[in-house]
Amino acid sequence: MDGTSLGLWGVPLAMLAGAIRVSTPFIFVSLGECLTERSGRINLGLEGTLVMGAMSAYGIALVTGSPWLGVLFAALVGLLMGALHAGICQLPRVNDIATGIGLMLFGTGLAFFLGKPYIQPKAPNLGAIDFGWWSSIPQVRQALQVNYLFIVGIMLAFVLAWALKNTRWGLIVRLAGESVDAALAMGASVGRVRLIATSIGGSFAGVGGAFLSLYYPGSWNEGLSSGQGLMAVALVIFARWEPVRCLWASLLFGAAGAISPALQSVGVTEGYYLFSAAPYALTLGLMIATCSPQRSLRGAPGELGAVR
Amino acid sequence: MEQVLERIAVPALALLASAVMFGLLLAIYARVDPLEAYALMYQGAFGSWFSWQNTLLRAAPLILTALCTALPSRLGLMIIGNEGALVLGGVAAAAAGVALVNVPTLLAQLGMALAAMAMGGVWIALAGGLRQRRGVNETISSLLLTYIAIALMNHFVEGPLRDPSSLNKPSTFPIGDAHMIGTIPGTDVHWGLVFGVAACVLVYVVQRFTTWGFAMRVIGGNPKTARMMGLDVGRYVLIACGAGGAAAGLAGMVEVAAVHGRANASLAVGYGYSGILVSFLARHHPLAIIPVSILLGGIGASGGLLQRRLDLPDAAVVVLQGILFVAILASETLYGRLWKRKETA
Numbered sequence: 001m002d003g004t005s006l007g008l009w010g011v012p013l014a015m016l017a018g019a020i021r022v023s024t025p026f027i028f029v030s031l032g033e034c035l036t037e038r039s040g041r042i043n044l045g046l047e048g049t050l051v052m053g054a055m056s057a058y059g060i061a062l063v064t065g066s067p068w069l070g071v072l073f074a075a076l077v078g079l080l081m082g083a084l085h086a087g088i089c090q091l092p093r094v095n096d097i098a099t100g101i102g103l104m105l106f107g108t109g110l111a112f113f114l115g116k117p118y119i120q121p122k123a124p125n126l127g128a129i130d131f132g133w134w135s136s137i138p139q140v141r142q143a144l145q146v147n148y149l150f151i152v153g154i155m156l157a158f159v160l161a162w163a164l165k166n167t168r169w170g171l172i173v174r175l176a177g178e179s180v181d182a183a184l185a186m187g188a189s190v191g192r193v194r195l196i197a198t199s200i201g202g203s204f205a206g207v208g209g210a211f212l213s214l215y216y217p218g219s220w221n222e223g224l225s226s227g228q229g230l231m232a233v234a235l236v237i238f239a240r241w242e243p244v245r246c247l248w249a250s251l252l253f254g255a256a257g258a259i260s261p262a263l264q265s266v267g268v269t270e271g272y273y274l275f276s277a278a279p280y281a282l283t284l285g286l287m288i289a290t291c292s293p294q295r296s297l298r299g300a301p302g303e304l305g306a307v308r
Numbered sequence: 309m310e311q312v313l314e315r316i317a318v319p320a321l322a323l324l325a326s327a328v329m330f331g332l333l334l335a336i337y338a339r340v341d342p343l344e345a346y347a348l349m350y351q352g353a354f355g356s357w358f359s360w361q362n363t364l365l366r367a368a369p370l371i372l373t374a375l376c377t378a379l380p381s382r383l384g385l386m387i388i389g390n391e392g393a394l395v396l397g398g399v400a401a402a403a404a405g406v407a408l409v410n411v412p413t414l415l416a417q418l419g420m421a422l423a424a425m426a427m428g429g430v431w432i433a434l435a436g437g438l439r440q441r442r443g444v445n446e447t448i449s450s451l452l453l454t455y456i457a458i459a460l461m462n463h464f465v466e467g468p469l470r471d472p473s474s475l476n477k478p479s480t481f482p483i484g485d486a487h488m489i490g491t492i493p494g495t496d497v498h499w500g501l502v503f504g505v506a507a508c509v510l511v512y513v514v515q516r517f518t519t520w521g522f523a524m525r526v527i528g529g530n531p532k533t534a535r536m537m538g539l540d541v542g543r544y545v546l547i548a549c550g551a552g553g554a555a556a557g558l559a560g561m562v563e564v565a566a567v568h569g570r571a572n573a574s575l576a577v578g579y580g581y582s583g584i585l586v587s588f589l590a591r592h593h594p595l596a597i598i599p600v601s602i603l604l605g606g607i608g609a610s611g612g613l614l615q616r617r618l619d620l621p622d623a624a625v626v627v628l629q630g631i632l633f634v635a636i637l638a639s640e641t642l643y644g645r646l647w648k649r650k651e652t653a
Contacts, residue, residue: 011472088637088638095640097388102633105626105633106634108630109630110627111623116623151586261361277459284453284456287448292442293443
């Protein structure tokens, strides 16, 4: 996209466009990670799940001709990857952080292995809704091309927030994350709750991957993901484990990613790569500001060993 | 005796299980005879002097980055920022190499190594210090620091240190052929392997035979006891994290000064993440890191042969590595249960 004709206005517009265009995978992986962590488990392997989701969605869309079947299948694959992580972490003395990293490697490797035949052919794309019909400026029109999954992601954030807060199921998930004893007293099986939460979290990440291969960038290759799955952990901390804040954080991360090329296009060539570090520096700053040796992060689930 | 047997039996079981799973994948999906594939893999990894050299080359960065997780783990800290320390170590080495272009070779190489180790050490010590002073979780902060490190690398490689003649793949200026660290005489294996093995032995000796090592074991066992003994826990955390980061930084220097000749995005190809897993597979034991790295290096080295002979995708070996990692991590749960079951049965 060329921002020069709009002058400096091109920068915020490009950020808006970036937020709409690239934040969808962030929304899905961060909601998945959020749900997983609220149940008291960390999953560092969502990058592998995301790439597996991207590959399987592309493959299914190619074979069946229906991108939505691809999305569904990606969710299923993500569900299985999540269940695998949960199942392994449930064994006594198994480290969940290392397992997550192991599954990240396994997932990306398997996706490249199985996805080799899908690199060349072109699968059908998920469509978009044109919200920019009123404008005559091409940049605005392009910025307001909104994919369906983006809208689904926004709704999912609010639904998840509501469900965690107001349903019995949400209460049990939160209990499993805050206090195993309390969950046991309620008669809930902590292991099963975490298995379900981690699996559903994985299926979200799978859908995030489907967005990558079926909409933007919209093809399958080995360099498809630029670490969106790895960022999930940072996003969730930044959002302090609240689904709706995950949504804002994802939009912010998406916009931050668009700053660099936008600044470049208006002639700022110095230091713009540093902007891509801004979300992480902010997250780290937030952790430094709110932690002290006496207490851990505000909003962190009590049973989440990884952040203690 | 049973414990020794267990330490061999459990990983062996995990290895066997991964071999079966990968074999099934090959047989069912790729329609390749698994036994033939394994024979080829052995040939490609350890079958000839040429394969051995390829294997050792791939093992070198893993040995060094694994120490970045293994060292702090003795104090009960889990550092996963290995990739960041490696990347910034590589950038620091390249910057030093460019600055020291007119200095005698050995001095320039020493300068590069020191710059890389200092950079990597400070980077990981930052995570350790934040843990100690502010209670910030070191696992998460070191992961965040990795992203920041990669952004910093992009900044330097595309900005202040960029060689304008590197068009397709932005890189720093080359450090010059004269200052490359070269290979071990009589082989094609660069000196990084020697650095790695020496570092592991050094860490082992320090951990086993010095008061520092003893103090670190006490802290890892029970920080409260350590404080009551009058140990300065914070200082040891900084030392362990700094030394671990320095090892990963040195891995970055080796990548620059022995492989690429300059710093660019090829630094961030995942050696750091594999290093974390190597450390876990070695159960954070410095000497065990060496054989584990060689095994994983061997699997990586055999990929080319599998691709040429059996037409398998090059990611096949990554799948096997992934299965192996997960299986061995999961097998951790078998310790202490393998024999008890037999008694009751």
